Amino acid sequence: MTSDPAPPADGPTRAPDAAADRRLTCRAEREQWQRRLRLQRQLHDGASLRISALVPQLGVVRTRVPDAQPDLDASIEGLQDQLHTVLQELREIARAIYPPVLDEAxxxxxxxxxxxxxxxxxxxxxxxxxxxxxxxxxxxxxxxxxxxxxxxxxxxxxxxxxxxxxxxxxxxxxxxxxxxxxxxxxxxxxxxxxxxxxxxxxxxxxxxxxxx
Amino acid sequence: MRVALAEDGALFREGLLMLLQAAGHEVVGSVADGDALVDLLAGEDADVAILDIRMPPEPDGGLVTAERLRELHPDMGLLFLSHYAESHYLMRILEIGTEAVGYRLKEKVGSVEVLTDTLGRIAAGEIVIEPVLAKRLVERPRGDRKEAVDTLSPRELDVLRLMAEGRSNNGIAAQLFVTPKAVEKHIANIFSKLGLQEDGSEHHRRVLAVLTYLRSQQERR
The missing domain is CATH 3.30.565.10 (Histidine kinase-like ATPase, C-terminal domain)
Known part of the structure; x- marks a missing residue:
């Protein structure tokens, strides 16, 4: 996200292709935003969805843990909590790339x-x-x-x-x-x-x- | 409990379906989009419908489908699941209904206990909001609204309590034997005492007021 700190002033002495340059910069900038938007959607539709699908699957595994093994149940619950933490971190990254709410609303x-x-x-x-x-x-x-x-x-x-x-x-x-x-x-x-x-x-x- | 499920991600849908069955709930159908859910529920009865917010019909099929379901089956509970816990979606959900609705992150209903508790509370008419979101709403912009609840007059507390039960202004007026105009005045005082500025919509402030109250109640227990 770097760019010139300020735009050059448009004076009457500027070269005639200044306007064309500016149009090119604008197009490159717009493509940059499109790329960011695509990356954010990819993060959601790929990794995030796969990770969230693991949580109910682990929940099913927990129901099969014998009552006599409370440690095992607690470790699976711990794994589920860690997946939530991973997803929260991915959400922060998605927000920094291109906020999903900005995209959708x-x-x-x-x-x-x-x-x-x-x-x-x-x-x-x-x-x-x-x-x-x-x-x-x-x-x-x-x-x-x-x-x-x-x-x-x-x-x-x-x-x-x-x-x-x-x-x-x-x-x-x-x-x-x-x-x-x-x-x-x-x-x-x-x-x-x-x-x-x-x-x-x-x-x-x-x-x-x-x-x- | 009888449950219907609509979610376009096949992996998550299958996982949740197995978990619902493991929890002993009867899943009357499991589909991949909102229109299929409406069709399914035309022939099957359910206590709660579970909807992914972001599914077909795009972009937020869960919300438009829920509006239709609330119209067709007013007593059916609605549980919205999403990858994001954002107040923008909460406000849209509460516009659909303030009774028997829930909004939770997909990965936070991953155990039999939490899933069953969430469904049970919704079926009993409650509003269930992802705790991390409710907390953020009530605590922002300053963490002093909870104490502000204590500055409300007894009558204002009555009004706020009825708001939290999801009642309309007219409903509150009838319950308290006062005019709707008087209720509006109490609500304006509540907003002002809770520091809810006029930048949000009336609905937004109403929800924040209710959340503030719910939270202050929770901490008193």
Whole structure:
């Protein structure tokens, strides 16, 4: 997830193929998000499903353990617990690659679910509209990256996202504007622009991401 | 208990089927998608239907199938199994019903005891929520809502208790011999005292209030 910290300014003196370059970068970035989405689905449909299927099978084995062997029953139960731990770790990895809720339900539900895992109170104002895997992925990780950079005990943050013409406009309020590069890292590859304003500790970061 | 099962992953479906039988439950049918489950239950009776959330009809066939089943067989319990315990799905499940429903991770119903306990509670009309999810909902964003339950007035507690039983505002009003308007006012006070901000939907806050209450009750026992 590396990209240029900020997009080069578009001046009138730029070479004529700058626009073509940008289109190429955008396409590569969109393909990158598609790859991440596929990997996440593969993790779910393959390894995770096979591991969860082992748990009831072990449960059946437990019913055949003679009453006289409580140790054996306890060891199988221990194995089942360990499989749950493995699955929880796979879920964390899936979330880091491309959150399943983002894929299935969109930006609003995914950000609200994320807010349950953060220490800082996050208010989410995002409608049900869908914007495609690349734009939604970039917006989601821009927000979560920004939240992760907040010091513990920070005041509540507000996140809104809405369509304006052919762009998704993402606004974070109550965040330090110095976190803007975290947002830029995610959205600039897709041709997005980031602006900031307000106080050093409680300002706003706004990103406009073209979404066609 | 009579149980029907719909799950598109063949390995997990077979494993769960064997476990249900080992637990002594009668499995009236085991199918791979939601439409087949509806067809099956047109001819067979079941106490609880077990549904995978993510199965055909795509993308979340378990939820649309459950809506149809609740309509066709209002007394049938619904147990949703999923690979993910997320509040987004819990809210959608509670929109389908707040009585005789359960939402659990697939690998957490892997023993005869847990499976039978979960099915029994659902058949008795309870809401069964994956503990890790219920805990996260009640504890976020701050772990102080439980104490907040103690600040509720006796009448507000009555209202919250009836909400936890899955009753509507009108149902609560009838039970307490007050007007629905008065119930709304109590609910607004409950939300405010429990610190449930207005960013969520009314339904979301209602569920959080109920979960907070359920948890405070559990810890008093």
């Amino acid at each position: 969109g930006l609003g539900p995914a950000l609200r679910d994320h807010a349950e895992h953060t220490d800082v109170v996050v208010r989410v104002d995002v409608g049900p509209e869908r914007f495609g895997p690349a734009v939604e992925g970039a917006a989601y990780f821009a927000v979560t990256g920004c939240l992760a950079a907040l010091p513990p005990g920070s005041p509540p943050v507000e996140v809104s996202a809405r369509r304006e013409g052919d762009a998704l406009v993402l606004v974070l309020s109550g965040v330090p504007p110095r976190s803007a590069p975290v947002v830029a890292d995610q959205v600039c590859g897709l041709g997005g622009e980031v602006t900031t304003g307000g106080a050093p500790e409680g300002g706003t970061i706004e990103a406009r991401i073209p979404c066609g």
